[in-house]
Amino acid sequence: MWLVILACAFLVVAATLVHYEALRLLSLALPGSHVVPRAKLVLVILGCFMAHALEIGLYAVVMHALVRWADVGTLGGAATPSLATTLYFSAETFTSLGYGDLVPLGPLRLMSGVETLNGLLLIGWSSSYAYMSMERYWRHSKMRS
Numbered sequence: 001m002w003l004v005i006l007a008c009a010f011l012v013v014a015a016t017l018v019h020y021e022a023l024r025l026l027s028l029a030l031p032g033s034h035v036v037p038r039a040k041l042v043l044v045i046l047g048c049f050m051a052h053a054l055e056i057g058l059y060a061v062v063m064h065a066l067v068r069w070a071d072v073g074t075l076g077g078a079a080t081p082s083l084a085t086t087l088y089f090s091a092e093t094f095t096s097l098g099y100g101d102l103v104p105l106g107p108l109r110l111m112s113g114v115e116t117l118n119g120l121l122l123i124g125w126s127s128s129y130a131y132m133s134m135e136r137y138w139r140h141s142k143m144r145s
Contacts (some may be wrong), residue, residue, distance in 0.1 A: 001072075001107045001110075003066065003070055003072060003107075004066065004072050004107040004108065004110050004111055005110070007062050007066060007111065008110060008111055008114040010062075011058060011059055011062055011111075011114070011115070011118070012114065012118050014058055015055040015058060015059070015118055015122060016118075016122070018051055018054055018055055018058070019051050019052075019055065019122050019125060019126075022047055022048070022050065022051035022054075023047075023048075023051070023125070023126075023129050025047070026043070026044055026047045026129075026133075030043060030044070030133075037137035037138065038137075040133070040137050041130075041133060041134060041137055044129065044130055044133045045130060048126040048129065048130065051122075051126070052094070052119075052122065052123070052126065055094065055118075055119075055122060056087070056090045056091050056094045056119075057087065057090075059090040059093075059094060059111075059115050060083065060086045060087040060089070060090035060091075061083070061086075062111075063086045063089070063090060063108065063111060064081070064082075064083050064086040066108065066111070067080060067081060067086070067108065068080055072106055072107045072108055073104060073105045073106025073107050073108030073109070074104075074105050074106065074108070075089055075102045075103065075104055075105070075108070076101070076102045076103050076105075081102075085102070088102070089102045089104075089112075090115065093112050093115045093116050093119070094115055094116070094118075094119035095119060095123070096116050096119060096120055098116075
């Protein structure tokens, strides 16, 4: 169980740092670029999407490693879920979609709850950033017209 708790702490910090750096890079690169405001907003959405995909991938890789080599549980009773299965489960958990077709068993349940909470916070952060970007670039677009 302690291994899962340490993995959860690591993943929360790692995912938050990935997200921070992605948004920081967007904040540094976009204002001075010679891209039209509409394209800047598309880049904001794509940048946030890529950050979330990387964060989901981090959770999936760690979850797969814990299941495969640390024997901390499994997903839905499968002996050893594949990396593709843990990636699917991670995406479903991170976004709090929760189809319920895969169910974590054992200490892995804690990681699922932490991933959901972390995903909700990071998705909220992306939403806030996208809104601020829309205000900035729409206002800038109106000034140029």
